[in-house]
Amino acid sequence: MPKPIAGPEIERLIQLLARLPGLGPRSARRAALQLVKRREQLLRPLAEAMTVAAEEVRLCSNCGNIDTRDPCTICTDPNRDTAVVIVVEDVSDLWALERAKALNARYHVLGGVLSPLDGVGPDDLTVARLVERVAEGGIEELVIAVNATVEGQTTAHYIIDQLADLPVRITRLAHGVPVGGELDYLDEGTLLAAMRTRTRI
Amino acid sequence: MPKPIAGPEIERLIQLLARLPGLGPRSARRAALQLVKRREQLLRPLAEAMTVAAEEVRLCSNCGNIDTRDPCTICTDPNRDTAVVIVVEDVSDLWALERAKALNARYHVLGGVLSPLDGVGPDDLTVARLVERVAEGGIEELVIAVNATVEGQTTAHYIIDQLADLPVRITRLAHGVPVGGELDYLDEGTLLAAMRTRTRI
Ligand SMILES: [Zn+2]
Ligand SMILES: [Zn+2]
Numbered sequence: 001m002p003k004p005i006a007g008p009e010i011e012r013l014i015q016l017l018a019r020l021p022g023l024g025p026r027s028a029r030r031a032a033l034q035l036v037k038r039r040e041q042l043l044r045p046l047a048e049a050m051t052v053a054a055e056e057v058r059l060c061s062n063c064g065n066i067d068t069r070d071p072c073t074i075c076t077d078p079n080r081d082t083a084v085v086i087v088v089e090d091v092s093d094l095w096a097l098e099r100a101k102a103l104n105a106r107y108h109v110l111g112g113v114l115s116p117l118d119g120v121g122p123d124d125l126t127v128a129r130l131v132e133r134v135a136e137g138g139i140e141e142l143v144i145a146v147n148a149t150v151e152g153q154t155t156a157h158y159i160i161d162q163l164a165d166l167p168v169r170i171t172r173l174a175h176g177v178p179v180g181g182e183l184d185y186l187d188e189g190t191l192l193a194a195m196r197t198r199t200r201i
Numbered sequence: 202m203p204k205p206i207a208g209p210e211i212e213r214l215i216q217l218l219a220r221l222p223g224l225g226p227r228s229a230r231r232a233a234l235q236l237v238k239r240r241e242q243l244l245r246p247l248a249e250a251m252t253v254a255a256e257e258v259r260l261c262s263n264c265g266n267i268d269t270r271d272p273c274t275i276c277t278d279p280n281r282d283t284a285v286v287i288v289v290e291d292v293s294d295l296w297a298l299e300r301a302k303a304l305n306a307r308y309h310v311l312g313g314v315l316s317p318l319d320g321v322g323p324d325d326l327t328v329a330r331l332v333e334r335v336a337e338g339g340i341e342e343l344v345i346a347v348n349a350t351v352e353g354q355t356t357a358h359y360i361i362d363q364l365a366d367l368p369v370r371i372t373r374l375a376h377g378v379p380v381g382g383e384l385d386y387l388d389e390g391t392l393l394a395a396m397r398t399r400t401r402i
Contacts (some may be wrong), residue, residue, distance in 0.1 A: 006296075007269035009257060013250040019243055020224075020232045027223035033293055034222050035251065036258045036267050042220055047251035049214040050236065054245045056210060057237045066237050070210035092234055 010036070062133070064109030064126045066091050074106060081105045083140040087159065088131065089113055089147060097145065105143075108133065114158055127159060134166050141169045148175070149200040211237070260343045265310030265327045267292050275307060282306045284341040286361065288331065290314055290348060298346065306344075309334065309402070314352040315359055328360060335367050349376070 010032060018028035035043040043120055052068075059065070060072035063085075074080065074094075084105035086092050094107050110125045122128075133139060145157065146152035160170055175193035177186060185193075211233060219229035236244040253269075260266070260275035260317035264286075268274055274279065275295075285306035289295050295308050311326045323329075334340060345360065347353035361371055378387060387395075 006267065007257075007274055008345065009253050009269045010267070011248070013247075013254050016222075016243065016247045016250050022224050022228035022232060022236050023221075029296055031221045032254075033267070033291075033296075036254055039255055039258070042217065043251055044255045046214075046217045046253055047248055049217050050244055050248035050251065052210050053214050053233075053237055054240055054248055056208075057240070066207065066211070066234070068210045073208055090234075091326070092231065095230055095234075188221055 060109075062129075063107050064091075064111055064129070065094060065107060070158050079104070082138060084143065085130075085133065085139050085141070086143045086145050088145050089152065089155075093145065093147075103143070108142075110146070110155065113146060113149070113155040122158065125155070126163060130159065130161050131166070134163055134168050139168055141171060144170060144172045205342065254338065261310075263294075263330075264308050265312055265330070266295060266308060269367050271397075276355040280305070283339060285344065285387070286331075286334065286340050287341070287344045287346050290353065294346065294348075304344070309343075314347060314350070316352050323359065326356070328363060332363050333369070335364055335369050340369055342372060345371060345373045 013035070014025075014028050014032045017023055017031050018025045020028075023031060026119055029038045035046070056068040057066060058070050060070050060075055062071045062075045062134070065072040065074055069076070081104055084103065085108050086094075086097060086103060087108045087110065089110050089112060090095070091109055094109060097103070097107075108126065108130045110127065110130075111123055112120055114120055114122065114125070118179055134142065142163070144156045146156050156172065163170065174197060176188060176197065177183065177190070183191065214236070214332070215226075215229050217233050217234045218224055219226045221229075236247070246271060257269040259268055259271050259273050260270055261276055263272045265275045266273040266275055270277070282305055284303065286309050287295075287304060287306055288296060288309045288311065288314060289298070290311050292310055295310060298308075307329065309331045311328065311331075313321055313326055315321060315323065315326070335343065343364070345357045347357050357373070364371065373400070375398060376391060377398065378384065378391070378395045384392065
């Protein structure tokens with residue numbers, strides 16, 4: 001923008017909004033406009049919610065989840081199976097599994113995957129804390145729910161190695177055809193896995 | 202979400218983000234996660250920018266634009282042609298024309314269009330202030346740049362009626378084929394208008 005058309009305060013708001021995933025420069029302008037038009041219903045509440053989040057959100061020291069309390073809401077939920085822990089790469093995966101109501105258990109958020117090219121080693125992830133949790137006892141099953149990528153699988157193998165001496169059952173999510181998925185869009189590895197683990201109907 | 206997976210503070214942040222145009226519930230979750238992960242670089246600056254905007258943004262009492270100053274940045278810009286005023290429905294149209302560098306002039310933002318069905322009458326728009334501005338003198342041309350909709354055209358005619366006794370030239374944007382537009386996707390009215398106002402190459 002060569003010449004300012006709104007004050008620098010609004011331009012700054014637009015620039016920051018444009019850095020949110022899902023909003024490009026154009027939709028950031030629309031969002032900024034909507035915000036200033038709906039000052040009391042949207043702009044002020046959102047500013048306050050963000051300020052609260054900036055002050056109060058932290059990583060759970062037990063599981064790596066993000067919450068305003070430590071230990072987090074999930075780690076302190078008395079209605080979850082404490083014997084099963086689902087290992088995920090990221091909080092977004094935790095949220096996805098919770099949305100799916102996949103399993104009423106606890107989680108361990110790794111905070112990424114091993115990636116030597118990106119300089120991500122074991123110390124950058126929460127693997128040591130995971131081993132500690134298992135060693136403390138009470139965990140019977142660990143569901144490794146990392147992404148089915150090369151880095152994800154490498155990370156899974158590293159975790160399994162670290163847990164070799166501990167008495168815990170390690171499982172992983174099944175491979176197969178996505179619900180509603182069309183066969184001819186799937187890669188051969190998925191089709192092969194789905195065929196091998198076919199179930200009787 | 203039947204059971205809370207993050208504190209109510211984060212759920213509230215997600216809910217408010219989901220009300221921004223361009224963000225659905227899923228991308229609001231992604232955005233919230235990105236925000237709390239990038240607390241110092243993104244969450245805190247955005248919270249502050251929103252707080253500033255909520256405190257300081259107002260409507261320009263001259264032209265209806267949104268800015269942190271009144272009169273706004275455009276109304277006080279000494280390098281614009283003050284004899285031409287572009288009449289638009291909404292601030293987003295002003296921004297679009299500015300992005301296109303359409304004309305280095307001033308604006309008048311109506312704040313909507315006449316729409317009896319939605320209960321929007323002349324008093325809900327800034328038409329009276331527009332007539333006042335023209336009556337004050339110094340404006341030679343008014344470019345009516347409202348949308349080419351029924352309501353937009355009704356509003357344009359109402360404005361023209363109100364200005365009937367004032368010595369101002371009233372123009373509108375040309376109809377025609379959008380740059381890069383394909384003829385067989387255009388409606389017949391546009392094609393007819395483009396043909397009638399064809400220019401020599
Ligand atoms: Zn936790
Ligand atoms: Zn103004």
